[in-house]
Amino acid sequence: MRVLLIVAAVLLLVDGEKQYMLKTNKTPKSPLSSNSAVCDECKMLVARFDKALEDPEKVTELKAILRMLCHETSYVEECKVFVGRLDYFIEHIKPYLKNPEEACKHLRMCSNKKIETFHRVSLAYMDRFRDYNSMKSSLLCEECEFAATELKTVVEDERSQKKVKTFLSHEVCSRLRRYQGSCDLMLDEFLPTLFEEMGKMLTSTKQARILMQHYGDLSVAG
Numbered sequence: 001m002r003v004l005l006i007v008a009a010v011l012l013l014v015d016g017e018k019q020y021m022l023k024t025n026k027t028p029k030s031p032l033s034s035n036s037a038v039c040d041e042c043k044m045l046v047a048r049f050d051k052a053l054e055d056p057e058k059v060t061e062l063k064a065i066l067r068m069l070c071h072e073t074s075y076v077e078e079c080k081v082f083v084g085r086l087d088y089f090i091e092h093i094k095p096y097l098k099n100p101e102e103a104c105k106h107l108r109m110c111s112n113k114k115i116e117t118f119h120r121v122s123l124a125y126m127d128r129f130r131d132y133n134s135m136k137s138s139l140l141c142e143e144c145e146f147a148a149t150e151l152k153t154v155v156e157d158e159r160s161q162k163k164v165k166t167f168l169s170h171e172v173c174s175r176l177r178r179y180q181g182s183c184d185l186m187l188d189e190f191l192p193t194l195f196e197e198m199g200k201m202l203t204s205t206k207q208a209r210i211l212m213q214h215y216g217d218l219s220v221a222g
Contacts, residue, residue: 038147042109043100050097053090062086074189078182085172092171108150152202161195 052058063083070079096103104110154160165187173183 039110042104046100046103075182075186078179081176081179148202155198
């Protein structure tokens with residue numbers, strides 16, 4: 001469940017970044033000609049998340065879990081109202097899931113020169129070894145760790161965090177009417193903890209691998 005919440009927050013970062021680029025008329029740099037394993041796994045993760053949101057049974061299960069988690073907060077009723085608006089939230093982010101590569105570009109998992117360079121150097125290094133499969137597995141671990149560091153940069157960016165809070169406040173809390181004030185207070189209490197938790201997961205080599213492996217079925221060793 002924690003991983004699912006983190007993925008949802010990451011997708012909010014994508015949404016916020018796209019809105020910012022549209023408003024400031026900024027466009028991405030020209031994409032690189034090839035993608036790394038990290039990019040491919042990121043696209044697979046986004047595609048799977050999109051597919052899961054199309055399944056009414058899974059969405060219902062998610063709502064039930066979130067309602068139970070509401071009792072762990074100081075704003076139980078407001079949280080339940082928030083969960084009740086989950087369908088609206090899902091409909092809002094769905095368009096951004098239809099193009100996994102674009103979503104992953106904004107997360108710096110695709111068309112990232114640092115990751116691409118790391119990937120190419122790793123492949124050149126790997127060609128010198130006879131035990132190709134073993135070396136490939138080891139290098140994939142290192143590439144995953146490198147990608148986690150890049151994602152951590154996005155997550156810890158104050159501008160990105162502010163975009164997530166602004167999006168939730170405008171698109172969710174403002175629609176809760178009499179609960180709007182309490183909803184904003186809940187965001188003030190919940191989001192810093194969530195971002196801190198995400199940072200810890202992406203700092204931990206083991207947790208970063210679990211996060212990638214859970215949604216990408218990566219065969220990593222180490």
